[in-house]
Amino acid sequence: MSTDSNKPAVQTTGHAWDGDLQEYNNPLPRWWVWTFYATVVFAVVYWIMYPSWPVGKSFLGGVKTITFQTSSGQEVTTHWNMRARLLHDLQNGEEAVKQREYLEKIANSSFEEILSDPDKLAFVRSAGKVMFADNCAACHGAGGQGVIGLFPNLVDDAWLWGGTLEDIHTTISQGRRGYMPAFPQFAENGKVDNLADYVLSLSGEQGGDPVSIKKGEAIFQGEEGGCYYCHTKQATGMKSLGSANLTDKIWEIANVPGAKTYEEKRAEVRKVILGGIQREMPSWKGRLPDETIKILTVYVHELGGGK
């Protein structure tokens, strides 16, 4: 078919106008025509089965129906539609049934049982990750790393309000209110610097003036500052108040690890003493289902290794 002389005769429509004017007819390929007919048949079947044509203010619902449960537990049968299908699948889908089974298992297990069963723990870790991301990550960060000065880090091993499963469960369900009063009166005579030197020395920071540290200790342990009321004489903090342990390396509010020089570190601590702290963790009881709180408890406990 390389030259014009090889060109096949083309079919014409069979009618001649003005004596010699003819129209070529190139019929569509048979497979194409039949495929087209098949789509037509498909469309008609589809109209009968599924919602299709608008009729006035309503529409043809189709003969296919779907049954699902509304949030109030009512069984509803309606014309087939994607939203109902989604609800139906969320309630009866294979995965949903499997998940419910696990959730029931978790609800019926004690914390101890969950921690000792790799299967349940694996479920808690993967389900907990999503729940944490949905509800907790906004403040605590996706990995639970928190924000220094604002939201506690959940990955380290310091627990202001206690790190046992029961403590964490209480924290999540009831919420916490962290409070440290401001001490603006120490701004005079460099007293706040003495205190800051002392606090820094507690966790082994080098560079404080020994005389200043001595003065700071007197304020901290004496009635002038009264810091030991909450932080205790050993400065290790109290779980019941959520007061921080000042002797460890972890800094919740003052960004000491981020500061480069001793001066900067002291400035950070000073800011906390003069300004005080006010933080709140909301209560989640009633906002989250019980088993979600349970899963989050174990998840958070695993993040930081618990205590």
Add this chain to the structure above:
Amino acid sequence: MSQSQEEHLYAARVPIFPRSVKGRFRNVKYGILALAYGVYFILPWLRWHRDNGPDQAVIFDLKARLFYVFGMTIHPQDIFLLAALLTLAALLLFFVTSVAGRVFCGYFCFQTLWTDVYMMIERLVQGERPARIRLSKQPWNREKILKIGLTHLLWLLVAFWTGLTFVLYWGDAPTLFVEFFTGKAPFPAYATALFLTATTYVMAGLAREQVCIYMCPYSRFQSAMFDKDTLIVSYDARRGEGTAGRHKIAKGYKTREERHAKGVGDCIDCGYCVQACPTGIDIRNGLQVPCIQCALCIDACDTIMDSLGWERGLIGYYSEHRLEGKPTRIIKWKTLGYGLALAAVVGFMTWLVANQAPLDMHVRKIRQPLYVELADGSIQNSYDIKINNKTSEPVRIRMEVKGLPGAKADFGRFREVRIRPQHYVRLLGKVSIKPAPGVSKRQEFSFRAVPIEPADLPEVEAPARFFMP
């Protein structure tokens, strides 16, 4: 004005009524057919006891993501095995094609096998070639409707059995079989079975040689592997045609001597080779794309030669060199190359099968946060560890950290982990170090899973990184 005929890219199917033949190659083909059908149709019914797993010799368990083939369990991680198998199949095909042409097409291709069976059914119901031609020209009367109807019914039955058998490989065959006929089988089972019924019926019953000519990619590229030493089913034109062409047996053309004296070749133009051809070609026209090299024309011609008392082999497996009177070389660079590649893949596969790791472990560093400082000033990193037990026995392992001096490792309560057969566990590993001066901020180390029970399993290691501020 003369208008030359258009050469169409597609020709509507002209019905072919192949005549049956008897002979060596036909017997070989019967043998291969029986073997292939035996394997395909019986395999899913074979039982095979397993302690942990289905008691079916060959089962592809999609839900558990495990393929069981007799004593072997293939995991998704063993995808390389599948890749090697496919490479092996391709190389084998190339190798055989370069040596002996379209052996696959002629003897092993399922299109050929199923078409063969369908033709047998046709012959059984409608009779030999002349009877079938007569029937096809006959008006639609009782006999025709009955015979054609019965043929199609039997075809459909074979097609359905083929489709159903395929489905049985993907579940417990006896259970699935009962479920299938009581309407309890899963939807994909019905869809697959019906789809394969339809394709088998259409391909082997209606389309036949058109599949080879128009659909099959292999038939289009196989010629690239041919050379003048490749054995192909061909007609020995020098012997058959002589100098004056072929001639029917007639007065003065009876004995070979008479014929040779007149310059006529050995082909008596009986047309048996053409009638026997399942793709409806004349092999005497030389190598053609529709020829699947089923060798039935060889059997047909040999039968005629035998009856004439002349030597066999007017049609046979000849290379182009042989037809030109030159020697055929089977061992040449091309076949050697294919052979070597084939041996390499076989070796690789054997190694893969022999060295299937019973355990495997993957470690993912948790990067948010990258590290955390603990109360005592040490630095902790966390890792997501996944350990896969690919054996069919429960395995108990102990976790260790290797290559990180002074590290403390914490795996929750699971320093010893029990993994169910064909299952995996995920662990959270926390590793901490007291920072010392001069220690690198980024250290490479590895997690080790040491089997305790069974103790003879090899231990596995997975690399990880430790980060410090």
